[in-house]
Amino acid sequence: xxxxxxxxxxxxxxxxxxxxxxxxxxxxxxxxxxxxxxxxxxxxxxxxxxxxxxxxxxxxxxxxxxxxxxxxxxxxxxxxxxxxxxxxxxxxxxxxxxxxxxxxxxxxxxxxxxxxxxxxxxxxxxxxxxxxxxxxxxxxxxxxxxxxxxxxxxxxxxxxx
Amino acid sequence: xxxxxxxxxxxxxxxxxxxxxxxxxxxxxxxxxxxxxxxxxxxxxxxxxxxxxxxxxxxxxxxxxxxxxxxxxxxxxxxxxxxxxxxxxxxxxxxxxxxxxxxxxxxxxxxxxxxxxxxxxxxxxxxxxxxxxxxxxxxxxxxxxxxxxxxxxxxxxxxxx
Numbered sequence: 001x002x003x004x005x006x007x008x009x010x011x012x013x014x015x016x017x018x019x020x021x022x023x024x025x026x027x028x029x030x031x032x033x034x035x036x037x038x039x040x041x042x043x044x045x046x047x048x049x050x051x052x053x054x055x056x057x058x059x060x061x062x063x064x065x066x067x068x069x070x071x072x073x074x075x076x077x078x079x080x081x082x083x084x085x086x087x088x089x090x091x092x093x094x095x096x097x098x099x100x101x102x103x104x105x106x107x108x109x110x111x112x113x114x115x116x117x118x119x120x121x122x123x124x125x126x127x128x129x130x131x132x133x134x135x136x137x138x139x140x141x142x143x144x145x146x147x148x149x150x151x152x153x154x155x156x157x158x159x160x161x
Numbered sequence: 162x163x164x165x166x167x168x169x170x171x172x173x174x175x176x177x178x179x180x181x182x183x184x185x186x187x188x189x190x191x192x193x194x195x196x197x198x199x200x201x202x203x204x205x206x207x208x209x210x211x212x213x214x215x216x217x218x219x220x221x222x223x224x225x226x227x228x229x230x231x232x233x234x235x236x237x238x239x240x241x242x243x244x245x246x247x248x249x250x251x252x253x254x255x256x257x258x259x260x261x262x263x264x265x266x267x268x269x270x271x272x273x274x275x276x277x278x279x280x281x282x283x284x285x286x287x288x289x290x291x292x293x294x295x296x297x298x299x300x301x302x303x304x305x306x307x308x309x310x311x312x313x314x315x316x317x318x319x320x321x322x
Contacts, residue, residue: 004299016305023309029322030309050320054226055235055258061217074216084306089287090258093251095296096283097216103296106303107310115314116321122257126250127288135256135264138165142267144177145245148184148191149268153276159211160277161190 008104011036011082014044016106019059019084022046029117030084033059035067035100037079043067059083060091064098074161076100085112088119089126097161169265172197172243175205177267180220180245183207190278191245194220196228196261198240204228220244221252225259235322237261246273249280250287258322 011034018032028047035043045063049055060083068074080102081095086109095103113120130137152158172195179193189208196204206224210216221244229235241263242256247270256264274281291298313319 004301008299009301012301012303013305016303016309019309020305020312023312023316026318026320028320030313032309049235049258049322053229053233053235055229055237055260055322056217056222056226056255058258065215065217068214068216072214074210074214076216084303084309086291086300088254088258089250090254091251092287093249093254093283094217096279096286097210097219097249097251099216101297103291103298105298105300106306108300111307111310115310118257122254123287125257126253126284130247130264136262137264137266138169139247139266139269140165140170140173142173142177142245144174144181145193145267146272148177148180148193148245149272149276151181151184152191155184157187159187159189161210161216 004104007039008080008082011041011080012084012104012106014041015059015082016084018044018046022048022059027051028057030115031059033063033081033083035063035076035079035081037071037076042070042079056090058088058091060087061094064094064100068098074098080104085109086119088112088117089122165265168200169241169243172202172241173245173265173267175202176220176243177245179205179207183209183220188212189218192220194224194242194244196224196237196240196242198232198237203231203240217251219249219252221248222255225255225261229259235259241265246270247280249273250283
């Protein structure tokens with residue numbers, strides 16, 4: 001668990017305001033996020049799925065991409081993400097890959113489901129074995145794909161992440 | 162389950178070649194993806210996390226963003242994604258949000274884990290209750306965030322997705 005400070009409440013309110021403004025401006029769904037490092041907001045994000053024709057343009061993904069561009073890094077260790085809503089699995093995965101230190105959010109996946117978003121459905125799907133999901137899925141061995149993994153494994157100058 | 166055709170094997174090989182080329186070119190991890198609709202490749206993607214300073218630039222996310230840009234839509238219904246590796250939870254979430262019809266992949270999450278990638282770790286984290294994850298997480302009610310949801314719920318002209 002994380003401890004909560006007055007600053008945390010202020011940054012969460014910042015994310016929430018972005019969710020409201022994005023919705024008012026018809027940018028997309030009512031979701032906002034900010035990323036904070038060393039006490040300062042380094043990036044904002046709000047949902048732009050429909051206005052940007054990008055189903056990955058959720059608030060958290062947009063904020064992470066903006067933060068990484070601003071800091072010129074793919075590693076946000078030491079930073080906190082504030083989101084107006086519990087991140088969906090896509091966004092939660094992005095939070096892990098970005099190596100963020102903390103996550104603070106307001107509305108829940110069930111509140112999102114109640115206004116028509118599929119966050120809860122996708123949370124139910126992800127843990128299932130691939131063959132048991134609603135998404136028709138097949139695994140097929142491929143030699144070229146295996147060669148790519150072998151190449152990575154033996155590369156001396158790779159940039160790991 | 163999905164049925165497999167000779168075309169499927171060809172498109173999977175295309176994705177696998179992208180994974181090998183991306184690795185050889187030091188674009189990022191050894192992962193590639195293509196999106197196919199009506200028998201034609203409409204978008205390619207390969208991992209660009211380290212070269213692009215973007216932890217969300219996994220092959221599948223890049224391919225989805227490229228496909229949506231090409232077709233000017235946020236909805237890829239009717240299309241199939243081929244990936245050189247089992248999508249991580251971030252990418253699998255993106256596949257659901259993009260409304261793709263099918264997923265065909267080669268290497269597995271365990272093979273990815275064996276060469277140093279955290280896909281399997283993140284798959285283990287996602288289903289946990291937020292307070293039980295390795296990522297310090299807090300939920301805090303926020304009135305502005307609730308107002309944004311209420312606004313969305315009553316908007317007559319919203320573009321749902």
